Amino acid sequence: MSAVIDPTTNHYENTPPEAGPKSYLSDGYSIWSWLFTVDHKRIGVLYLVMLLIFFAVGGFLAGLIRLNLIQPSGSILENDQYNRVFTGHGVIMLFLFLIPAVPGVMGNFFVPIMVGAKDMAFPKLNIGSWYVWMIGAVFMVWAVLAGGIDTGWTLYPPYSTRSAHTNVVTGVFGAFITGFSSIMTGLNILVTIHRMRAPGMTWGRLPLFVWAMYATSLIQLLATPVLAMALMLLMVENGSQALGMPIGIFDPALDGDPVLFQHLFWFYSHPAVYIMILPGMGIISEIITCFSRKNIFGYTAVAWSSVGIAIVGFLVWAHHMFVAGISYYAALLFSLLSMLVAVPSAIKVFNWVSTLYRGAISFQAPMIFALGFIVLFNVGGLTGLYLATLGSDIHLHDTYFIVAHFHFVMVGGMVLAFLGGLHFWWPKMFGVMYSDFWSRMAAVLIIVGYALTFMPQFWLGYHGMPRRYPNYPADMQFLNVMSSAGYTVQLAGFLLIGTYLALSLFLGKKAGPNPWAATGLEWAVQSPPTTHNFEATPRVVCGPYEYSLNLTQTGETADVR
Amino acid sequence: MASHGTHETDIHDDPTAHADNPAMVFAVYVVLLIGAIVTIAISFAHMEGAIYLHMLISTIQVCIVGYYWMHLKRSDALTWLTAGTAFFFMLILFALPLGDYLTRQLGGL
Amino acid sequence: MSASVGALRHHFEDIEQQRGAERLGMWMFLATEILFFGGAFLAYTVYRLMYPKDFAAISGQLNVLIAGINTVLLLTSSLTMTLAIRAAQYGHNGPLRFYLGVSILLGSAFMGFKAYEYAQDYHEGLVPWTSNFGQETLHGDSQPLIKKWEADGVAPQRVRLFMSFYFILTGIHGVHLVVGIGVISYLWVRAYLKTLTPDKYVAVEVTSLYWHLVDAIWLFLMPLLYLAGPHHSLHF
Numbered sequence: 042m043s044a045v046i047d048p049t050t051n052h053y054e055n056t057p058p059e060a061g062p063k064s065y066l067s068d069g070y071s072i073w074s075w076l077f078t079v080d081h082k083r084i085g086v087l088y089l090v091m092l093l094i095f096f097a098v099g100g101f102l103a104g105l106i107r108l109n110l111i112q113p114s115g116s117i118l119e120n121d122q123y124n125r126v127f128t129g130h131g132v133i134m135l136f137l138f139l140i141p142a143v144p145g146v147m148g149n150f151f152v153p154i155m156v157g158a159k160d161m162a163f164p165k166l167n168i169g170s171w172y173v174w175m176i177g178a179v180f181m182v183w184a185v186l187a188g189g190i191d192t193g194w195t196l197y198p199p200y201s202t203r204s205a206h207t208n209v210v211t212g213v214f215g216a217f218i219t220g221f222s223s224i225m226t227g228l229n230i231l232v233t234i235h236r237m238r239a240p241g242m243t244w245g246r247l248p249l250f251v252w253a254m255y256a257t258s259l260i261q262l263l264a265t266p267v268l269a270m271a272l273m274l275l276m277v278e279n280g281s282q283a284l285g286m287p288i289g290i291f292d293p294a295l296d297g298d299p300v301l302f303q304h305l306f307w308f309y310s311h312p313a314v315y316i317m318i319l320p321g322m323g324i325i326s327e328i329i330t331c332f333s334r335k336n337i338f339g340y341t342a343v344a345w346s347s348v349g350i351a352i353v354g355f356l357v358w359a360h361h362m363f364v365a366g367i368s369y370y371a372a373l374l375f376s377l378l379s380m381l382v383a384v385p386s387a388i389k390v391f392n393w394v395s396t397l398y399r400g401a402i403s404f405q406a407p408m409i410f411a412l413g414f415i416v417l418f419n420v421g422g423l424t425g426l427y428l429a430t431l432g433s434d435i436h437l438h439d440t441y442f443i444v445a446h447f448h449f450v451m452v453g454g455m456v457l458a459f460l461g462g463l464h465f466w467w468p469k470m471f472g473v474m475y476s477d478f479w480s481r482m483a484a485v486l487i488i489v490g491y492a493l494t495f496m497p498q499f500w501l502g503y504h505g506m507p508r509r510y511p512n513y514p515a516d517m518q519f520l521n522v523m524s525s526a527g528y529t530v531q532l533a534g535f536l537l538i539g540t541y542l543a544l545s546l547f548l549g550k551k552a553g554p555n556p557w558a559a560t561g562l563e564w565a566v567q568s569p570p571t572t573h574n575f576e577a578t579p580r581v582v583c584g585p586y587e588y589s590l591n592l593t594q595t596g597e598t599a600d601v602r
Numbered sequence: 603m604a605s606h607g608t609h610e611t612d613i614h615d616d617p618t619a620h621a622d623n624p625a626m627v628f629a630v631y632v633v634l635l636i637g638a639i640v641t642i643a644i645s646f647a648h649m650e651g652a653i654y655l656h657m658l659i660s661t662i663q664v665c666i667v668g669y670y671w672m673h674l675k676r677s678d679a680l681t682w683l684t685a686g687t688a689f690f691f692m693l694i695l696f697a698l699p700l701g702d703y704l705t706r707q708l709g710g711l
Numbered sequence: 712m713s714a715s716v717g718a719l720r721h722h723f724e725d726i727e728q729q730r731g732a733e734r735l736g737m738w739m740f741l742a743t744e745i746l747f748f749g750g751a752f753l754a755y756t757v758y759r760l761m762y763p764k765d766f767a768a769i770s771g772q773l774n775v776l777i778a779g780i781n782t783v784l785l786l787t788s789s790l791t792m793t794l795a796i797r798a799a800q801y802g803h804n805g806p807l808r809f810y811l812g813v814s815i816l817l818g819s820a821f822m823g824f825k826a827y828e829y830a831q832d833y834h835e836g837l838v839p840w841t842s843n844f845g846q847e848t849l850h851g852d853s854q855p856l857i858k859k860w861e862a863d864g865v866a867p868q869r870v871r872l873f874m875s876f877y878f879i880l881t882g883i884h885g886v887h888l889v890v891g892i893g894v895i896s897y898l899w900v901r902a903y904l905k906t907l908t909p910d911k912y913v914a915v916e917v918t919s920l921y922w923h924l925v926d927a928i929w930l931f932l933m934p935l936l937y938l939a940g941p942h943h944s945l946h947f
Contacts, residue, residue: 158722159721159722160722161722162722162732162736163732163736164722166736224740224743228736228739228740228743229736231735231739232732232735232736232739235732235735236728236731236732236735237722237723237728237732262739262742262743263742263743263746264746265743266743266744266746266747266749266750267746267747267749267750269747269750270747270748270749270750270751270754271750273879273883274751274754274879277875277879280840281839281840281875284840286839286840286841286842286844288839288840288868288871288872288875289868289871289872290754290872290875295868295871295872296761296762296866296868296869296872297758297872298757298758298761301754301757304753305750305753305754308750573721578724
């Protein structure tokens, strides 16, 4: 018996199981059929498994940070250990989770299906990207766990080249390698979207998730190589130090300029944050439309705002360097440009809220995550404006205000979006449903825990608590403890998610092709999809969100199936 | 529309439809060689600002390589967009940091 | 004239879609290379703007003769790669193997001259991370380089900076060249085994696109590094 949720009653309905061809999951059971697959769906699952492991490691390191900050003078870690812990937390969460997560899992899994193709343009490049990522990850995790790196994830020289006596080169080499994986995935997605759309799938009928993945892939393609060069120059300088014949590419004592590293580093790392958030925004567009049974408000605006964020995001990087020693005029220019990048993000928020207005809203877990995203991302984005403003950034730079700001957009934004997408597409990827009650509970727990952890940090930063410090004034203890308490609430939420999702794989009710009565092309194929996705090339007849007409993109009725 | 799973011999495939004209290929080669000789010759003249001439010659050479040998001449708009986008962002990578360096003497934060 | 399209992969609808995808993929990869080298060029430009005198002084020390020869070798190999595409399209296997083979030889000759040049730089004490940096006295000079720099008001750490960029830029370029030679060799083997049929000519075309980019990077690299200052002496 397969069970699907009827959105009008929110109850499970029992419908007869559908006999169908083998799914991609049953197309070969050996470990080799997984490790040597070229099927984009299996590659997405390979990414998912490793990402969850890395997220757990990064999350554990976060726990150590919060545990240490319960006491004003640091409770469990020595100062030097604390440096290595927060560096490891940053490096792993950014390079091994936030950047590869949605492109690697949902991008790989769903972009080909959503455009109506049988696979990505370059299937072997796809599995190659996973192996390259794994090789880079091995170096990075080894560097973090076997002694650690103590420079902060930003690796600023001359400390990272001259004075750091930690695994800088190993970690940097790992990041260098994972960059190639990012480029390979981005390239594959771009060519797939350009060249492999099914008949009738015009640009104006692409799901907004695909537009978001397109913009993300643009950034991955164009920004990552600059980081590669920055890291390469760093490794050369480190190597020369090791040889005892130091060259000073970024060392002022040897006529180098440390700010040059920062220019090259942030030229990538600022667009990188848009690599992290854009796919999440695409997911939110998919979820909001489905769970308010409504077409997106302002499709064109939302689609082009993704591209706008990608492009303008390349022009703002030096707002990370306002106090680093750049010129007044450069600082002015970058401050102005940073204000501009808020505009396309705001457009999206307005359009999502307008989509909700007068929609038939239901509050399953994906929707709770999406609504949480809108609120928390909004706060994060607005606080970014304080940081883009030159005057206030002088005061707020390198404080907990910054930490709160980026965690609001990355965790309150991106992690919630990732979880929302995972919950939304779980029945499609694995053909099973998870517990409705526990998933809603977990979503609420995570949002509450999240707010508890990071809202106090705005106050702390505004009142001067510096980031990356293992200690703080005694009168800030209450808020620090509150922040650490929030961690445990979030942890409960994540453990809950891990439990019921894992259980659903074995005990979950079978899901039909379209448990959410959604209209996208991915809901027209069986759950889980067959290896080749489509029996015959689909013909697309309408846009992706025709909920008012109750039509899927191939022209069938968008009923629960 | 090709049906799923079978690909018949496509008798309409003509790989030579877009073959290069050998005369064009050789003409480009000669122009590039001339450019290389000129740029090295200039360097012996010890001019102030020779670098601008060198960069101009290199730019022209690369444009010719791209337009003829890399087939941009007959490529679609998307290929031009790809090449153009790469150069646009490389220009940003140059312009904005150099903007910082060249205005530093006017004061900084 | 027409060819059976054994090149067609199952996830593509027709061969022109596949070829379009392959060309576009290579152009996108070239875009990443432009930005990769762009980062290095930016760094070099910044330091050249900051230390023009020192950079001009040491640039003149480099072997412009080898640089010129290498430029001609690379341009010629680009010529032969372009002609190889045509040979592949027409199914002329003999000329195809010839052009691919000459490209391999010319590229290898480039690397050979490069290796010789690097060895020469080492013997002249120009490698910044070796102990004999600046310690050698060059032909025609009366004192070791380090003393000469002191006398001319050239700072050794800035010379180190220039030479680092020289080795980094030419080194990374060389790595790209070697990878290109590897790929062309793979194509040559396929041509030899007669599996590089006309319908698969795009493999040669995308390889030549990559090769042309490596050539284009050299066309910028060479004047920037070798022609930045008055030549010290022409030597071989």
